[in-house]
Amino acid sequence: MNIIVCVKQVPDAKDVRLDPKTNTLSREGVESIMNPYDRHALEAAVQLKENYGGTVTVVSMGPPQAEEVLREAVSCGADEAVLVSDRAFAGADTWATTYTLMKAIKKIGTFDLIICGKQAIDGDTAQVGPGLAHRLNIPFVTCIRNITNCEDSLLKAERLMDDGYDVLEIQLPALLTVVKDINEPRVPSLKGKMKAKKISITSMSAEDIGANPEQIGLNGSTTQVVRVFSPEPRGEKTMLTGSVAEQVEQLIEKLEAIQ
Amino acid sequence: MDYFLTEEQQMIVEVAQQITDEKIIPQRAELDEKEEFATEILKDIAKADLFGLYIPEEYGGYGGGCFEVVLALEQFGRGCVAVATSFAASALGAYPILLSGSKEMKQKYLPDVASGSMKAAFALTEANAGSDASGIQTTAVLDGDEWVLNGTKQWITNAGEAQIYSIVAITDKSKGARGASMFVVEDTDPGFSYGPKEKKMGIRASATRELIFKDCRIPKDRLIGRQGMGFITVMKTLDLSRPGIAILGVGLGQAALDESVTYAKQRVQFGKPIISFQAIQHMLADMAIQVEASRALVYAAAKHIAAHQKDMSKASSMCKVFATDMAMKVTTDAVQVLAGYGYMREYPVEKMMRDAKILQIYEGTNQIQRNVVGQELNKEYT
Numbered sequence A: 001m002n003i004i005v006c007v008k009q010v011p012d013a014k015d016v017r018l019d020p021k022t023n024t025l026s027r028e029g030v031e032s033i034m035n036p037y038d039r040h041a042l043e044a045a046v047q048l049k050e051n052y053g054g055t056v057t058v059v060s061m062g063p064p065q066a067e068e069v070l071r072e073a074v075s076c077g078a079d080e081a082v083l084v085s086d087r088a089f090a091g092a093d094t095w096a097t098t099y100t101l102m103k104a105i106k107k108i109g110t111f112d113l114i115i116c117g118k119q120a121i122d123g124d125t126a127q128v129g130p131g132l133a134h135r136l137n138i139p140f141v142t143c144i145r146n147i148t149n150c151e152d153s154l155l156k157a158e159r160l161m162d163d164g165y166d167v168l169e170i171q172l173p174a175l176l177t178v179v180k181d182i183n184e185p186r187v188p189s190l191k192g193k194m195k196a197k198k199i200s201i202t203s204m205s206a207e208d209i210g211a212n213p214e215q216i217g218l219n220g221s222t223t224q225v226v227r228v229f230s231p232e233p234r235g236e237k238t239m240l241t242g243s244v245a246e247q248v249e250q251l252i253e254k255l256e257a258i259q
Numbered sequence B: 001m002d003y004f005l006t007e008e009q010q011m012i013v014e015v016a017q018q019i020t021d022e023k024i025i026p027q028r029a030e031l032d033e034k035e036e037f038a039t040e041i042l043k044d045i046a047k048a049d050l051f052g053l054y055i056p057e058e059y060g061g062y063g064g065g066c067f068e069v070v071l072a073l074e075q076f077g078r079g080c081v082a083v084a085t086s087f088a089a090s091a092l093g094a095y096p097i098l099l100s101g102s103k104e105m106k107q108k109y110l111p112d113v114a115s116g117s118m119k120a121a122f123a124l125t126e127a128n129a130g131s132d133a134s135g136i137q138t139t140a141v142l143d144g145d146e147w148v149l150n151g152t153k154q155w156i157t158n159a160g161e162a163q164i165y166s167i168v169a170i171t172d173k174s175k176g177a178r179g180a181s182m183f184v185v186e187d188t189d190p191g192f193s194y195g196p197k198e199k200k201m202g203i204r205a206s207a208t209r210e211l212i213f214k215d216c217r218i219p220k221d222r223l224i225g226r227q228g229m230g231f232i233t234v235m236k237t238l239d240l241s242r243p244g245i246a247i248l249g250v251g252l253g254q255a256a257l258d259e260s261v262t263y264a265k266q267r268v269q270f271g272k273p274i275i276s277f278q279a280i281q282h283m284l285a286d287m288a289i290q291v292e293a294s295r296a297l298v299y300a301a302a303k304h305i306a307a308h309q310k311d312m313s314k315a316s317s318m319c320k321v322f323a324t325d326m327a328m329k330v331t332t333d334a335v336q337v338l339a340g341y342g343y344m345r346e347y348p349v350e351k352m353m354r355d356a357k358i359l360q361i362y363e364g365t366n367q368i369q370r371n372v373v374g375q376e377l378n379k380e381y382t
């Protein structure tokens, strides 16, 4: 089974601050990490490979330094790594991103399964997985929390729901996005680290993937970020505690006080 | 301090560091409290290829030596000495095979030990044979094509968790020190069973049990090396493994220092962070000096041992004594710096102090190590 995993390099959430004056993300001194959901996507792919054979190819669209997350992915079990990088991709929204990834994946070749994280923790859109499936014209299922079996191009998996989970059979080729419950990502292995150091990462430019210049980067984006701002802090909360009767009493007291 | 590690050695440190920070430290308090064996963490260590560090490449390992093991154990020791002990005891159990076993024996066991799918243990100690191994009463008698084992081993780390056991038994009592031999016993061998799990002061997430042999029959080819060479293999094994115990002291001491400095900077008394009191500062400085000195000695000893397999005893004993006495002192001081909070189980330093004590006892007490250094000096100055 050939599996493609899409990974994104994101700023480490615990370091990110919004500059209160300019309302832009202040990235100074912020470390870059692999999007946490993508670590779970990669682990799911590596486990499938270990159980059913095949290869895992990681692909990332991003600036040259995104190579770091690709090497990290190799140290955690990926076999091949592809960096899709070009100045012309800058400013891409999720629409242009899915186009670019689709072109890159077509260039990579055949696949049975694509796995993405549910969302990236910087943009939080959760659109790229489903959008990519749409571009490739393959079925997709989001929020997978468990993959139970894979035989004869039929994948059995569980989708997380608000009130439980769905059990699904998915015909491959398909695309899945995964939630964190799916697994506990492994740390890099020694052999993996040595391989990651040596591996030559395939780099693809806009020209390499045969992208239409009108569909990539800012040109290809149908949305634009006009302004980034911190939401107004919500009003102060008070939690009432005690038995129901006590809480009701407290509530009435508070309401009467407002009157 | 910069010890000028090679790129690959640095990678070993990074892999072990990440396991320690992400897998060991978040779980250590609970494992200790429940006295639970760290099965899942050892699987993580196996997936990261670290069980094979010291095993030659031809048997599926990384092909490193004493120093590479020390680098990994330093990180694990910083996280939890119990988990680190389980890892180290597996190496201790595999060393006799590596040092004295036949090619067939190595081929049979070492690839699985390297992958971490098979854990090992080492069994020397008995009720009447602690520091004095000549008190061993477990016997092995050849009967046709099989050895028949009888006796009980005591306080064996990884007992009940490991799949193979390197054990010492008397094969010819009349020959004294040349009358002991080593054998591999497998978990499933008939006549082999375990005692109940011991309740310990520290390293509670490690498993310590008796091994009980009642007419336990094992194939003839389970003899490690030659008959009568048991104690020689034991000595070589322990010389090779002791830097691993020493470095647990360094990792543990470093962890205690880290906790102490962090706490001392934030704890305010008399209107000032306690780190501003000279009494505390000097204590922290002494801790840092001792940890660094121990690290330097253990690294040097491990490198010496890797290069001079015939002359290991003194270096091995020296570093074990120095670094483990240091760990006891530094962890005790860490509890003093945190004082009442340090004494509470909510903070990690009380566990560190409980865990430190074993390092001065197992793999030869620190008194016995001083005997070794003394005897070597006596030989050197003739």
Ligand SMILES: Cc1cc2nc3c(=O)[nH]c(=O)nc-3n(C[C@H](O)[C@H](O)[C@H](O)COP(=O)(O)OP(=O)(O)OC[C@H]3O[C@@H](n4cnc5c(N)ncnc54)[C@H](O)[C@@H]3O)c2cc1C
Residues within 6 Å of the ligand: B089, B121, B122, B123, B124, B125, B129, B130, B131, B132, B154, B155, B156, B157, B158, B200, B208, B358, B361, B362, B363, B364, B365, B366, B367, B368, B371
């Ligand atoms: C948690 C734990 C795990 C262990 N794991 C293993 C294992 O995996 N495999 C294994 O084989 N063993 C294991 N042991 C046993 C351990 O190695 C012994 O406890 C140790 O060698 C000391 O033996 P003893 O406890 O019988 O002390 P004793 O030998 O009875 O010593 C008592 C005291 O006398 C001192 N002493 C004894 N002889 C001399 C001397 N000649 N000169 C000066 N002082 C002396 C000692 O230093 C000590 O202070 C383990 C023990 C523990 C507690």
